Amino acid sequence: xxxxxxxxxxxxxxxxxxxxxxxxxxxxxxxxxxxxxxxxxxxxxxxxxxxxxxxxxxxxxxxxxxxxxxxxxxxxxxxxxxxxxxxxxxxxxxxxxxxxxxxxxxxxxxxxxxxxxxxxxxxxxxxxxxxxxxxxxxxxxxxxxxxxxxxxxxxxxxxxxxxx
Amino acid sequence: xxxxxxxxxxxxxxxxxxxxxxxxxxxxxxxxxxxxxxxxxxxxxxxxxxxxxxxxxxxxxxxxxxxxxxxxxxxxxxxxxxxxxxxxxxxxxxxxxxxxxxxxxxxxxxxxxxxxxxxxxxxxxxxxxxxxxxxxxxxxxxxxxxxxxxxxxxxx
Numbered sequence: 489x490x491x492x493x494x495x496x497x498x499x500x501x502x503x504x505x506x507x508x509x510x511x512x513x514x515x516x517x518x519x520x521x522x523x524x525x526x527x528x529x530x531x532x533x534x535x536x537x538x539x540x541x542x543x544x545x546x547x548x549x550x551x552x553x554x555x556x557x558x559x560x561x562x563x564x565x566x567x568x569x570x571x572x573x574x575x576x577x578x579x580x581x582x583x584x585x586x587x588x589x590x591x592x593x594x595x596x597x598x599x600x601x602x603x604x605x606x607x608x609x610x611x612x613x614x615x616x617x618x619x620x621x622x623x624x625x626x627x628x629x630x631x632x633x634x635x636x637x638x639x640x641x642x643x644x645x646x647x648x649x650x651x652x
Numbered sequence: 653x654x655x656x657x658x659x660x661x662x663x664x665x666x667x668x669x670x671x672x673x674x675x676x677x678x679x680x681x682x683x684x685x686x687x688x689x690x691x692x693x694x695x696x697x698x699x700x701x702x703x704x705x706x707x708x709x710x711x712x713x714x715x716x717x718x719x720x721x722x723x724x725x726x727x728x729x730x731x732x733x734x735x736x737x738x739x740x741x742x743x744x745x746x747x748x749x750x751x752x753x754x755x756x757x758x759x760x761x762x763x764x765x766x767x768x769x770x771x772x773x774x775x776x777x778x779x780x781x782x783x784x785x786x787x788x789x790x791x792x793x794x795x796x797x798x799x800x801x802x803x804x805x806x807x808x
Contacts, residue, residue, distance in 0.1 A: 500664075503667055503671070506671075507667065507670075507671065507674075510671065510674050510675065510678065511674065513678050514674055514677055514678050514681070517678060517681030517682060517685060518681060520685060521681055521684060521685060522694070523807075525700070525804045525805040525806060525807040526704075526705075526706050526804070526805050527692075527698065527704065527706065527774075527802055527803070527804050527805070528701075528703070528704030528705040528706050528707070528802070528803060528804075528805060529704070529706075529707055529772065529800035529801065529802055529803075530701075530703075530704065530800060530801045530802075530803065531798075531799075531800050532788070532799045532800065532801055534788055534792065534797075534799055554781075560778070560780060607781040607782075608781075608782070609780055609781070609782030609783075610780045610781075610782060611780065611781045611782075612777060612778050612779070612780070612781070613699060613775050613776065613777055613778070613779045613780070613781050613784055614699035614700075614777035614778070615781070616781045616784070616801075617699040617701055617704075617777075617801060617803050618699070618701060620701075620801065621701040621702070621703045621704070621803070624703050625703065626703075627702055627703065634703055634705060643785055643788070646782060646785035646786055646789055647782055647785075649782060
């Protein structure tokens with residue numbers, strides 16, 4: 489009698505479920521990916537409400553005044569009493585003036601000097617951030633390191649809402 | 653004479669290269685996905701500044717607060733007043749006062765000193781700066797002391 493040899497069972501693994509899960513994972517990561525620039529922080533030195541204990545001031549604060557129109561757009565940037573204008577040029581000028589006042593990048597005085605940002609109530613927040621950035625310093629030649637001018641930045645006491 | 657039919661060629665496709673590529677794509681997406689940004693709200697359009705560098709040292713305790721506007725798809729504001737965006741909830745800035753006090757109590761219950769907690773303000777570019785200051789004042793009333801303003805680096 490001729491005995492027919494049984495065909496060996498297929499050793500191939502079933503890959504379909506793995507492929508399904510893999511594609512689901514791929515789809516999830518593709519949809520959740522958000523291409524945004526990295527976020528960074530500016531530290532704000534806020535005096536406690538009510539003024540707190542009077543500090544021994546070594547150097548007077550540098551006052552930066554930002555004035556806004558009723559729509560919240562910047563109409564004037566002032567360093568002390570000096571008018572610096574508006575637009576990106578004004579913030580560049582502010583950056584240069586702060587450097588002069590501090591006495592050079594990373595100077596010892598930069599840790600003692602404090603900048604007070606005094607903005608109108610309805611001024612758009614991005615102008616305040618630009619002013620803080622201009623006072624903080626500039627990027628080094630490598631485009632990565634920050635050359636600091638001023639370490640301490642604070643806000644002037646909040647103004648009242650003109651619409652109330 | 654008995655003819656033996658030749659075996660049929662396999663119709664199964666070789667999936668190995670496709671799987672390799674798919675796993676590489678998954679690895680790429682996993683690496684570029686930032687799971688740390690769970691507290692950020694996409695509706696907030698942060699101001700941009702080149703000096704906004706991510707902190708070198710990770711802050712242990714931080715309270716991220718998103719302040720922005722409800723906007724239509726074309727970017728126009730649906731409401732003139734800004735909101736504090738929470739997960740699935742939107743509050744006016746003054747309404748957030750009780751939440752701040754609640755957060756302060758939670759930190760105190762965990763025996764975390766409020767001096768060690770940084771309040772990260774993620775405010776929209778168009779929010780009036782006076783309202784951001786009012787929010788900081790509210791946080792100070794709730795005994796928070798450290799504040800940072802978040803900005804975004806410009807995308808080249």
